[in-house]
Amino acid sequence: MQELISKIINLPIYQELGIFINKKSIHKDYLDDFSAIFNMDKKVRTYCTKCKLTETFRPLKSEIKVEHSSKIFVTLRDSYELTRYSIHNKVYFEKVHNEINIVEYDNLKKSSVNFLVKYGCSMNLSHEIQIYFSMFIEDKFLVIRKIGQNISPYLINLPNSRIYDKELKKYKCKDDYFKYYLHTIHGDHIAALLYLRRVFEKFVNHHVDEESKGELFSKKILNLKSKNVLDPETEDLSGSVYGLLSKGIHQLSDRECSELNHALFIFIEDQLIYQESLRKMKKRKDEARKRIESSTNKHT
Numbered sequence: 132m133q134e135l136i137s138k139i140i141n142l143p144i145y146q147e148l149g150i151f152i153n154k155k156s157i158h159k160d161y162l163d164d165f166s167a168i169f170n171m172d173k174k175v176r177t178y179c180t181k182c183k184l185t186e187t188f189r190p191l192k193s194e195i196k197v198e199h200s201s202k203i204f205v206t207l208r209d210s211y212e213l214t215r216y217s218i219h220n221k222v223y224f225e226k227v228h229n230e231i232n233i234v235e236y237d238n239l240k241k242s243s244v245n246f247l248v249k250y251g252c253s254m255n256l257s258h259e260i261q262i263y264f265s266m267f268i269e270d271k272f273l274v275i276r277k278i279g280q281n282i283s284p285y286l287i288n289l290p291n292s293r294i295y296d297k298e299l300k301k302y303k304c305k306d307d308y309f310k311y312y313l314h315t316i317h318g319d320h321i322a323a324l325l326y327l328r329r330v331f332e333k334f335v336n337h338h339v340d341e342e343s344k345g346e347l348f349s350k351k352i353l354n355l356k357s358k359n360v361l362d363p364e365t366e367d368l369s370g371s372v373y374g375l376l377s378k379g380i381h382q383l384s385d386r387e388c389s390e391l392n393h394a395l396f397i398f399i400e401d402q403l404i405y406q407e408s409l410r411k412m413k414k415r416k417d418e419a420r421k422r423i424e425s426s427t428n429k430h431t
């Protein structure tokens with residue numbers, strides 16, 4: 132359950148979660164998904180942009196009110212707890228035993244309802260993550276659409292990009308990287324790939340020799356192969372990655388680009404992390420060399 136909430140926090144705006152329904156109840160395989168959003172009793176570990184550390188966030192009072200009422204008797208022998216889930220003081224769901232019934236089924240088919248959930252950082256509850264949702268019924272699904280969040284998933288994920296921030300600056304592609312991220316968050320994957328390609332082009336252009344600058348890009352990538360620029364474990368994919376980035380921008384549908392986006396991003400990110408690790412390793416070795424050489428001179 133915790134996993135789903137952290138996934139939701141990182142979910143781009145306007146993405147939807149579908150909770151399958153059976154008649155007018157939540158399907159039993161989707162009870163955990165339902166609980167992750169509506170029970171709000173689970174903590175989540177995520178990056179706090181104010182503390183600048185990964186912290187535990189706990190649910191704060193939200194627009195969903197959950198009320199457990201005393202036992203109701205279904206038969207003389209069996210009694211069950213009744214849980215009511217209200218939004219803006221209107222009961223939308225009722226849980227009896229293990230069944231969650233959609234009380235507002237007919238209205239949710241006609242129109243949507245918006246609601247807000249909040250999480251507070253355990254170090255300071257005013258460090259809030261607020262997520263806005265819209266909920267409605269379409270076909271056989273209760274659709275939960277994320278329509279807003281006070282802290283962008285980009286900022287929450289920033290600690291990752293901080294690892295190779297110096298690399299982004301070196302290739303002068305920080306803006307492109309940021310725009311890649313913004314377009315991804317907004318589900319605009321063709322544009323996202325366009326900026327990702329720019330990041331890759333700047334990275335490659337930075338490393339090629341002066342005489343190769345005018346060559347075809349695919350040739351430039353080939354020229355890098357003996358220069359320890361690309362991660363040796365993924366280097367063989369570099370031509371395909373560039374081909375897919377270009378194909379995505381010019382020929383593929385947004386849906387096809389969205390399916391490719393993450394894998395292509397991982398490849399590019401891997402190259403940035405690889406370069407960053409080389410830089411760190413070199414610094415370490417240089418420092419040790421300096422110390423050893425100066426000590427050798429001193430002690431001989």
Ligand SMILES: [Zn+2]
Pocket residue numbers: 179180181182183186252253254255258
């Ligand atoms: Zn905090």
